[in-house]
Amino acid sequence: MNVLLLHPGAMGSSLGAALVDRGHQVHWVTAGRSEATLQRAHADGLIAAADLTDGLHGADIVLSVCPPEFATDVAAKVTQAGFSGIYLDANAISPDTARRVEELTANAGATMVDGGIIGPPIRDAARNLLYLSGDADGVATASDLFAGTNVETITLDAPVGGASATKMAFAGWTKGSSALLLAVRAMAEAEGVTAGLDHAWQTMLPDLPDQLRRAAIGSAPKAWRFEAEMREIAATFDGVGLPAGFHEAAADVYGRLAGCRDSTDVDPDDVIERLTS
């Protein structure tokens, strides 16, 4: 198939490389992208297009993989350019945002497929899950696209919004609980009671210090893009009458860690300190 990938970040480019390996043509649009993205896309065998019109030429499917705050804008630009094929939005967005993307694509005559990715970029034999919902033919095509790759596609019996809600619920726990644990520790630091908390954890919850360390190391380098994802989850909770506060607070926590972006040498103590400084 002829695929336009918007955009080849860490996750997107890993998907693009896998599709190239399976014989698909994967295009991307260079305009406005960084040198790091250029090099990554080149290394992964993606075909550079100068602009969106070029990139959409002959495309069967557009694969949108971008930070959640750009999902609607990417869809608007693609549909304004007259695309009428299959639009697979695989972003960490609320069901309401997914439905807005569906509206945009429907107006242009394109077919929205809602996708939710759970797991890491599929580098070095890593695997992930891609939940799909929406138009049955579109979903089937999207699922076929990833056949033979390390992406396991799961078709949900649900309209657009279902795959996104699945992602929101999964990440709502994993990233929400990590933010909570980091914040709890920062509170104990600020109150000068880490000795007491350490004693209580050792006595009652001996796995928690290691969980805290993993939360700090795992989250901090990616926190810059978790903030907007947390706000999508907060909106999802609000949309069904549940309190948005958990993930508004998590957005705040990750926002304070944005300076750790792409750090490969995270010091958990430094992460905690950033939360209260």
Added chain:
Amino acid sequence: MNVLLLHPGAMGSSLGAALVDRGHQVHWVTAGRSEATLQRAHADGLIAAADLTDGLHGADIVLSVCPPEFATDVAAKVTQAGFSGIYLDANAISPDTARRVEELTANAGATMVDGGIIGPPIRDAARNLLYLSGDADGVATASDLFAGTNVETITLDAPVGGASATKMAFAGWTKGSSALLLAVRAMAEAEGVTAGLDHAWQTMLPDLPDQLRRAAIGSAPKAWRFEAEMREIAATFDGVGLPAGFHEAAADVYGRLAGCRDSTDVDPDDVIERLTS
């Protein structure tokens, strides 16, 4: 020692019974208490006093164990009655609330000891932890009081507020994360994507369904008193410049479950349904 226990709820009465077993005289005040409390206190060998003045007569130490929203009021009444001994506040309150209690007691010439209980009532060989901070002599007396019981006292090198902050941090994770997990599941139910979430959990986090079940069964019967505790934790976060939203949201979640009070037959599905109905 001569102890006045305010009040013999599930936790307080278990402490009172242990102190009686060690030969201490433990009084309580019957005015305004329920029949269930009367029976519990009687069974535990506590000595009934008709009113606070009676109860305070000859008391060396007042032990305050009550829902957090009443902690300040209990302290105010005790100090207005002229008590000038040791006042051990063992409630789930913010450090700021603990410091307000300290002000009240200091004005009356009493000695505030800050206590934070972690763990269950000490029935049937169960043990718990009592963190202590504040005046060194007062802390030593409070610690001696529980010698030989199933309460392990831990003296923190911290002023009033330290023991409370330790409790807030510990419960901020345990009760905060349980509320988050219940809310995440409720969101998935409301969005109709429990099948997707179950698949993702089974694949990536196989322990989570059991953790959810335990959160529902463990929290729901006690949720009626968790709401105010969550607001104390939210205030603690706010006091050190961290987001209060995690525990404001948790207070909301537990508030919706107040109807499960003291239920001995909790259905996890019913708990989830209450969150969105």
